[in-house]
Amino acid sequence: MKIGIVGAGNIGATAARLFVRAGHEVAISNSRGPDSLRELVTLLGPSAHAMTVDEAARWGDVILLAVPWRSPKALPKPETVANKIVIDAMNPYKPDGSIYEFGDSTSSEETAKRLPGARLVKAFNTIYYQHLADRGRTDLPVEKRHAIFVASDDAEAKNVVMRLIEEIGFAPVDTGSLRDGGRKQQPGSAIYNKPMTGKEAQAALSRLTQAHGG
Secondary structure (H helix, E strand, C coil), rough: EEEEEEEEHHHHHHHHHHHHHCCEEEECCCCHHHHHHHHHHHHCCCCCEEECHHHHHHHHEEECCCCCCCCHCCCCCHCCCCCCCEEEEEEEECCCCCCCCCCCCCCHHHHHHHHCCCCEECCCCCCCHHHHHHHHHHHHHCHHCCCEEEECCCCHHHHHHHHHHHCCCEEEEEEEECCCHHHHHCCCCCCCCCCCCCCHHHHHHHHHHHHHCC
16 A cells, blocks of 8 residues: 655654555655655665655555644645545644644544545544554454554545554554544543553443443
């Protein structure tokens, strides 16, 4: 699979390495341009390419957004991701570390409005980047692997992302829709940045569902 990555920081660069290791091809991009990424793509090998943000978005079958949520100008143009699976790994932090409030909405629903036509999947936003780098275990049964939570309104897109998560050695755990699941995955929630196995994550989600009356 061709995976375009927008953002070459902790999550973007780490995910790129894992996807390459799993046999995929990646294009990495950032706001500073391809020349700033030459060293990274050299380290990753021939399956990695440096591109502009819009080039990576056009090139990829799946696009990973790993830039600050508060910087919409860092996103690719909507037409470059229309009808594509877009993984939203962003969290809605303000510059001072506080969280944007969305009322009934969620940050991923707001991202979907910024990228109309994209098949948005919320994932990779609840895991610390060092855990992403170090805890992938393809040798373990899925339920014993470190959990990565996934939310989407598009069942097919969600399944594609969950397969990618399994391929890099983690346990994909479905939290539901962009609204309900996205809310469960947001900063400050009971599962946000809490290391747990796939089995533990399913139990935690069951407790959350019961606590909120189903």
